[in-house]
Amino acid sequence: MDPMTSFEPACSLSEPLVVDATALPDDMLELERVAGYLDESQRALLRRAWAMGATAHAGQVRSSGEPYITHPVAVARVLAEQGLDVETLLAAILHDTIEDTALTRDDITAAFGPTVAELVDGVTKLDKLQFRDRQEANAESFRKMLLAMSRDLRVILIKLADRLHNMRTLGAKDPRSRQRIARETLEIYAPIAQRLGMNLIKAELQDLGFRALYPRRHAVLEKRIRAEPVVRREALVQIEANLAQRLAKEKLKHRLISRVKSPWSIYTKMRAEGKSFAQVMDVFGYRIVLRTVADCYHALGVVHATYKPLDSRFRDFIAIPKANGYQSLHTVLFGPYGSPIEVQLRTEEMDLIAEKGIAAHWAYKEGKDASDGPNSAQSRAYNWISGLVESQHDAGSSLEFLENVKVDLFPDEVYLFSPKGDILSLPRNSTAVDFAYAVHTDVGNQAVAARVDGRLVPLRTRLANGERVEIITAKSSTPKPQWLEFVVSGKARTAIRQQLKQIGHEDAVQLGHRMLDRALEALGSSLERVPAARMDDYLQEGKYPRLEALLADIALGNKMPSKVAYILASEPGEQREPGAAKRAHTAMTQEKILITGAERGVFSFANCCMPVPGDEIMGYHTAGKGIVVHRLDCPNVAEYRKSPDRWVPIGWDRTVTGDFSAALRIEVDNRPGALAQVAAAIADAQSNIDRVEYLDRDTNIAILRFSIEVRDRRHLADVIRKVRRLSVVLGVQRI
Template identity: 85%
Template sequence: MSAHPATPGSTRTPARSAPAAGAALLDGVDGSLPDYVQELERAASYLDDSQRQQLRRAWTVGASAHAGQTRKSGEPYITHPVAVARVLAEQGLDVETLIAAILHDTIEDTPVTRECLAEEFGETVAELVDGVTKLDKLQFRDRAEATAESFRKMLLAMSRDLRVILIKLADRLHNMRTLGAQSAEARQRIARETLEIYAPIAQRLGMNLIKAELQDLGFRALHPWRHAVIEKRIRTQPVVRREALVQIEANLAQRLAKEKLQHRLISRVKSPWSIYTKMRAEHKSFTQVMDVFGFRIVVRSVPDCYHALGVVHATYKPLDARFRDFIAIPKANGYQSLHTVLFGPYGSPVEVQIRTEEMDLIAEKGIAAHWSYKDGAEGPNSAQSRAHSWITGLVESQHATGSSLEFLENVKVDLFPDEVYLFTPKGDIMSLPRNSTALDFAYAVHTDVGNQAVAARVDGKLSPLRTRLGSGQRVEIITARSSTPKPQWLEFVVSGKARTAIRQQLKQIGHEDAVQLGHRMLDRALEGLDTSLDRVPQVRIDTYLAEHRFPRLEALLAEIALGNRMPSQVAQALARETPGGPERRKAVRTPRPDDRILITGAERGVISFAHCCLPIPGDEIMGYHTAGKGVVVHRMDCPNVAEYRKSPDRWVPIGWDREVSGDFAAALKIEVDNRPGALAQVAAAVADAESNIDRVEYLERDTNVAVMKFSIEVADRRHLADVIRRVRRLQVVLGVQRI
């Protein structure tokens, strides 16, 4: 994911042949320092002499290693990693990070090895360079999978050392600054990736300066015409607006000075990207978005922040419900500030942010501030510790995801810029993505809490798990040991952690159900041969598993349940050498009615219900063994059953258990008078019978009569009968029939 043909601004001529060990590449390069190296040294002037010598040594190694390689712009390739180091030096990063930045492409693209770097610059530098290095040596199906897997590797490296992501962000920033050398298609792809992944990561880590530039450069590359139009409008603001801005600034400065508050007052200018996103999200015109004045007040201490808040509220009246205290409740990325919106003297809102110098530094630099501002940066609310906890959570979730692409999608979900802040029963604060539900909160508390959740109390009121949460609410999760995740949960959770945990648990439950069902099906088939799985010698089972490459018996049973192995064929093979097997007895025992496999409704992962006849509990049913789908349940009066009877080996005797849980799909054909309100009356009657309506469609319609199909959910035949009875009572209904 560093600069090379798949990423911005670079292409390389083949590297010159290098010594076998790569050690000779550590020889120096004579001559005075080029301008780009001098610029780096000026930016890193905070380093001492010995550290600057190490920096020069790193440049010497990098220049030698990349000799003969050029960027698409024609510049020597070494100018790119040195520029990346300069971006980090401007953020005040330590010497190890700067050295790793200069050498971040050497392992990937030159004969220099990780061991070589560790010997010359230490294990930390080698670890950082390795963390940034992509996975080019592996083969992937497509670019998307390669990108996702490289991102996963980078995240694991980030969990060991956060400086990996700082180098990666600086690498991406310089590539975006030099994007012009790329093709139009590459510019679009790289810009989209920057806006979708890298800018949100910079924001999540509190690095607003880098985030803002990445967004602006990405917007310019993705929509150059829109960017140019908005940028021009910003530059040519009317004189009246500029005068108003100066007048408001003067009033605020005068009032703060009278209160003897030492402060810096800065007017804030909106970026083209923020204007564009606000216009789209809030459906506002450019004038409406720009008709807001923004100021930042930076003071010395936290008490001064609240003092300054009182001053600005006395100067201009605040807008009700627009005050946010991010000092008491910091954002997830460690950002702290007071936000308020005032009634301006010219009829326009005035947005004001108030913070301390340390908060301002952390707001601009995020986790990078940890290396340049040591005092007070280690608390539980620091950007550094919050970034670590976020990445730790991502690392935990990536272990459970099925693929790198799924993991990357979950990360994108967690990079929502907006968050809600919630309170646990003990008063702890938790932040979740916008539109999170009570179930997202449950999984944020702990995976086990989410898996066993049944309901929630939101502000003391009992609420379902799909309830959307708003900032400031107090949430308590009610659990039950018998509860397990439902597939429907995936429809309303929004956080990556919840989505990953639910999928993982459903896979596990589905596998367990498949094993149990496969066991029952194989046992039934063996009983037809007067034996059972317990009586089959273990040696015979092991031989069969080895012959068909099953790692263990559970895998075979799951394959049977999923329809990929016929239980009768497996039973024949296993019973071949079993006492009382088919060699001694040709006749197969006729199954008794109690041989049926009884279903409870919990086996949805391996048993499906046919759409042609929509069976529900209480119906006479049969099962048909279908490859890849497992057992498909049909009603006995289904028109397709006659065809299935032609394959008796695939027919599975099946029935309903005494206790069946869950909702089952059913369909009604309802004929009504075609008059206004008829559909609403029928829908109300279905709802009164406590049935969910999935879909309604008109089958026929004329001036007098309308025929509708209602797809609904019911618990069993009795429940369906109740629905039909209530619908028939309606005067507008002419007839009801189950489809």
């Protein structure tokens, strides 16, 4: 705040104030004009507030030399431009009185009621905030700010308007103060405005902050924008005309606005993406505002028919609004001049919320309330703030609370609470698995599910700012390879890979131990009876650092257990009778190895026959792959009979867990909806569809291949029965 002159009021502030409208200064007359949506009695209240404020601030001046009352009136005008209610405007006019004058909260309550007094008091507390930068911001002040916002969001609206007018008049400050204020504006206030969906205020705060912090850079970019080539201006007009013509032909009432990038957005994009000015400017942007949601989707089809879309650049924020309530359809088109065209489509109400955010709740209250529904900017802002306030009870310290707030202001990171109130910072789009590994590697390795804000969720659930996450663990649990498909943090990815590799190695060692032990038993020996010197010689000759490495190599098919056993069981120079190694293999294969479903690192299931639990199976020892499991009726088994030494007898354990791949060949009537009926029947049988492809198709019949997941033969039979019952299905068989 500017240095103020202490002042004692010249009159009793508790007396009713009657103000002659013709005696108002120009800035108050302008405020009344902008606040024309208020009725006469409400505008009379504004005049009374001005009289009270002017009396209280009499003798006080700003750094520019202007009477101090001009500042709160300008703040109120900013809010009136946003369509705020009369209570907010009254509080804005009086927002500095409690702190800087003899006026008290009781005086304001007596004159304008408790709500206005509470708003002024809330802003007074915010005025005491002293931000230096993100790292050094006062944590307790952040806590007070959020608590004030939770009581009434209009407190932060007044504070943002106050900051905006201060930025507009920043030239009166000394250079050091300008730098400090500009930096905290860009780092604190502009992000808060963005988080509350107030795009107009956010954009102006960013531009003014950029101008004050980097005046030369701002001047250069502004000059380049003004000197936009004539060719580009002509292209903008031509594209706009084409879009308008197509929309008019479809009888879609609309407003079409070409969007111009600001110096700040150009600057940040150049820095973040390493692009030149020409590359950033070489994008045409348009906003199309329509009447209804249906019109938005209709218009989307029109613009896609006008210019081809980039399929990877379409975003539907109408169906899935942003966290601050923002709704629009975003698409990027191939432009006729070789440049992309960015198009936003939204309704008038969405445009109001996109520009004014939570302020839209109080705007035009005589009409439709913009806060209706859970996706409104108002309700989402309250949910965000109430969630932060609730979590601050568990945070333990103001510093932790500060870290939680910073998350939503600087969204490249996600800050999350542990059950004990600790805060963990993770990359955006992190999942519960990322959180588990951030807590501790052992927690991640044993994770089975998560609770997010008390709700039980799958481990692949993406986490949002400020959520409280609890990981449920089980000692018997191990990481799954599928986790690598959705984790985003480097720590989680590295730990999962390491553990999977370790698990696969342990499974291989155990299986190799069983296979070698059986082969040795067939020769009247065992691993324990093999002399240590002989084992060491064999390991050294094979360049194995430890016995475990040899056993894993056996399980993976790189060494045949019967041949290893033959060498280890023989004395140096001893010649075993002919066929001993073969008998060792035969004896070794008399006992089946049972599959539980957990040994995926050692066993793999052949794609040629896709065995599932319940099938008669055999194992083939394949170099580098371990034991590949085939059905006994697999066409390839005849080829494998030529290498009997690689056969491994295997079977299914009594309890087998996991899903197994299977494939169905399904003939259907080639008519609309047939594919959907089959897919629904498979889903009804509790089976997942991995892939669908057409094997053959004509005008009457279509033959499809469904790759599905089942638990066992019974489950597969149930899927086939449900599909076969469909009237559109002519035949089903397992592939």
